[in-house]
Amino acid sequence: MGNNYDRALQWANDKKRRGDIKNPAVVGAVLYLGYCCDFLDTRYINLLASYFxxxxxxxxxxxxxxxxxxxxxxxxxxxKILRHLDCAVIEFMHAEIYDQIKADMTAGRFSQLKIFDSTRGVFTEGGPAFAGAGLFEKSHIQICIRNPNVIQGFFMPRKEVDFVRRMEVQELPKTMKTTW
Structure with a gap:
């Protein structure tokens, strides 16, 4: 869910309403995507289309x-929130790549293929953010970590501080005030 705590919690609460989970929560992770099948890159969209x-x-x-x-x-x-076809094609692609690498190794050949560490894609979801918008209320990027070694760490996210309001509340020392 990127850096959007509120959207991540909304997603978890939606899963709870559907009965998929009992206790919605948000956990943060620091990721290094490594060799990423990035569906924001045309070459990987084309690759997936060929596997389809x-x-x-x-x-x-x-x-x-x-x-x-x-x-x-x-x-x-x-x-089309239940993306069974998309998921099946992505999993098929990964399985085919793995099987080909395994066959190459068994035959004593060098493989031109490489196993992906992660997969990333953008999903437009929800209604337009405003009348005539091309931006949508629930658009987000999803990341699938296939190789757990690219997870650098976990953390409990904190709510974001309203920095502007915080600055308005604080009184600057007189020596720091500047007139233009």
Whole structure:
């Protein structure tokens, strides 16, 4: 959830309302994304699209139906919040890369492929922030850590200080006041 404590807590409270969790909370983490499959970068979107085609062909050959992204019944914005297809394609890509690396190593070959440490993507969600906006109320970046070694540490986040209000309340010493 990035640096947005309030949005992270809102997400956790939504999960509680759906019965997915009992005690909503927010924990912070310091991350080094390492080798990141970054869906904010066109090359990784194109990479994922190629794995989607491979997955789609495999499903057709096996007579299987692809998972679908779905709306939550109460989501008035129809954001396809349940991203079953997206998740399946991403997991398929990671599994295929791992299997190919393993096959290369077993055959004594050098692999051109590398296992991703993390995955990052942006998700637009919620209604427009204001009339005519291209920004949405609940847009966020999601990060999936695949290699736990890139987690540098955890912390309990604190609520942000209203710095401007704090500065207005404090009285500056007379020696520090300046007139322009």
């Amino acid at each position: 085609k491979m997955m789609e062909e495999r499903h057709k050959m096996l007579g299987k139906i692809l998972p679908q992204n779905k709306d939550l019944s109460y989501d008035r914005h129809k954001d």
